[in-house]
Amino acid sequence: MPSYAEPSPSHSHSASHSPERRRVTPPSRSSNSAVSNYDSAAEHQHSPSRPRSQANSRSRSRSNSSHSRSRSRSRSRSQAGSDFHSDRPNGNGSYYSRRRTRSSRSGSRSSDSRSSSRSQSRAPTRTPSPASSDGARSVNSNDIRAAEAELLAAETAAEQGPPPRPFRAYRLKATLRGHKRGVACARFSPDGKWIASCGADASVRIWEVGSGKCIHVLMGHLAGVSTVSWAPEGGLLASGGDDKVIRLWNAITGEPYPVPLVGHHNYVYSIAFSPKGNMLVSGSYDEAVFLWDVRGARVMRSLPAHSDPVGGVDFIHDGTMVASCSSDGLTRVWDTSTGQCLRTLVHEDNAAVTSVRFSPNGKYILAWTLDSSVRLWNYVDGRCLKTYQGHKNAKYSLGGGFGTYSDGKQAFVVSGSEDGGIWLWDVTSKNVLQRIETAHEGVVLDIDAREGLLVSCGLDGCVRVWEVEGDEQEGEESDSKRALLDEDAMDVDAKI
Amino acid sequence: MNNALIDPFILSQDYPETLTGKLKSGRATCIRFNRKGDYLASGRFDGTIVVFDMETNGIAHKLRGHVRQIQSLSWSRDGRYLLSSSQDWKCILWDLKDGSQIRTVKFEAPVYIAELHPSNHFLFVAALFEDQPALVDISEVKPYIQRLPSAPKRGTAYMDEQDEKQTAQDAKQATSITIFTSTGDHIIAGTNKGWLNLIETKTCKTIYSTKLCNGVLVYLRLTLSGRDMVSNSSDRIVRTIHVPDLSKSDLDPDSITIEVEHKFQDVVNRLSWNHVAFSCTGEYVSASTYMNHDIYVWERNQGSLVKILEGPKEELGVIEWHPSRPFVAACGIDTGRIYLWSIIAPQRWSALAPDFVEVEENVEYVEREDEFDIHPIEEIRKRQLDREDEVVDALIIEHKKDEDEADAFRMPVLLDIDDSESEDExxxxxxxxxxxxxxxxxxxxxxxxxxxxxxxxx
Known part of the structure; x- marks a missing residue:
């Protein structure tokens, strides 16, 4: 039995042989759920008092997204930057264009030989991934197929191994409005009670997850804010932006700490706290990675990191290493205590790397590249283990992360997409667990996951919170589509 | 988690090589690492205690309460509590969560050294200046102080002979150093006449004594495992001693033997030692020298001198070895700076690009048969994606038991420590x-x- 979802008619035919599959595969059903899924999202986007017809909202969102795309801005951070620094050397479009070709480094020849020699021996055992990823790519335009793939994926994910509970889909819980421009980054606080978001309107906002209220608006940055990071304790929040400064805030009181971290020569792109909260790593447009002593507000170490703007940085869970990535196509791992480079990862295509995250256990690195891929690396061996594809990512530096399902035993990778969607892949099988079609109008820039919740933010200025279905009792809405969606979810549940 | 990527030759290096850093906050007189080694507490001449974060080399905490020079510091196992003793006759137990003083114990004499019980942070033992040592229970606000004997225990037959003379001599015994064994069931005390007393914590009775040397026993320190002990005494000899297993329930005090394993001394220069310390594994012994700027490092297998650490232009007092790394800290006696020795690993340039390899000799490149074969890009991609069939576990963290315990407490990060009251003399x-x-x-x-x-x- 194939262990993946192939969204082609032939597959549904083959699936009908197995009794478990038949229950979920009827195309009419799945197309229905796709529509309903889509619809519920669309309804939430607009205030409940103004219900829109499905076609209407879809066309609107499309026009919006195309509009924002036509502005050719690379993520809201640089939008803000361009407003304040009109004398920027590179146009936004050219920023991510690859400046040099590293033919010497991109070992395409070696990979050729490897692939030919190895794949022969392994070819028969391995059908799953290409089809799923290729299939996912081809269904971009086709809602019905996507939904089918999604359902199948959920089903197959449930079939593999003996997980106690299958993947349960996320649905919209709340839309947090307040940012006046695109939102670049949104993060859950360590205790899960708060969300910090920041955007091109130079503000940082603290939201309460439970009520969806905006608790604080932290003003102080002089330009767009690209990144926020929570310290592990004490409600300490750091934000970095296009004014080259990293600011520290007490998120509980909303007060800023008086001494900002000053030292970068250009826009601060990405920051991350160490697990103890005593250090902060920052990556900047000035191509450097700085390690900061948070207590003393001083640069502890400057890492001669990259030859292009640094896109993302992250700390490993035990604080011994730091990862950084850049649009020069390199992902580097650094030793925190010595400041030395320990490993460099390059994919042979040498696509610009825009965002990087360590896995929760620190064994792998997840890297977003501008060839519409998210790659999982084993950084010890320097091997790319998985490629997650399907979403669209060619211009903006999208973010995402790891999440868990089936009682925290299984992991998924979540990422935004430039067509307004959110994608969730199973880490091992690379299957698409869920695809939220229109999560935002326009690009979804960043996503953070935490125990049954997702928070996403995008160029449309919204922050959206998503929760796992069936976790809470139904709210006020009881329309037929919602009911139908729930039935689907239950169906999957009942099968196990 | 970075060990997998670090040069194994660097990891196998056991002792530090070069002076790599300095820490400065006032005039430090004693220093102590916590069990995990990420914080270094330093007691200052003016009575302030400064806790350094060894990851940032910044100040994590400042504790004010003593008004005279700090004599000793002792961390609790989880790194949350710190016991300090001072020449102002006080011992203070600090809670590093909020920097508060949990207990203050005032003695009738200056304190030489005070050490916390390894598992109970409300129990400590202190050696006092010209007074009997004390076992102090501070679980209540009012401390319960028990006096410990200084007189060594002698065999009964021996005692009968010269009873009066003995008692007179024993009265002159004063305990200069007290430490707990690794379980905390016994206290090892050293006296000014060179005797080593083994005292049971429960009963406060000396169960065994032996004469180690003729001079004053100045300092004793156990390895992390508690199996070995190093002593410093005024006779200019550093001794390493096997600590017998005292954990047996039916322990016969007469069967205990404590033997000296090695004696380290500088026969030529007749150097005397200011302070001694074990390395993290206990394989090496290091000592700072009196009227000299060096730190001597011996290894214990053969008992040979392996390294003399040089660097600062001043005499060094207290030295302290990091609990898990080849890393030594020592404070200068004149300026009170804390000097740090460690290993400088060169950047491995093979880390800078994935296809760089460090080779010993030139290697002739052999082209592979299919190296320049051209395949359609799509096909290559597809094959690559095909190959990605590994089962990946991104979630489960492998923990060591030890670490869990040490991780239980996390020191808050304070952003408003005033560093300005100036450290310079x-x-x-x-x-x-x-x-x-x-x-x-x-x-x-x-x-x-x-x-x-x-x-x-x-």
């Missing part, structure tokens, strides 16, 4: 003229200190 008294601050200047008793520091700042 050099004060400007006019244009171009500087003078050294006299010790204790600008320091009133206790609470007045902060106020003067502020006014000086203005």
């Amino acid at each position: 050099i004060v400007a008294i006019g244009p171009g003229t500087m003078r050294r601050k006299s010790p204790g200047e600008g320091r009133d008793m206790g609470a007045g200190e902060k106020a003067t520091a502020r006014s000086r700042k203005r």
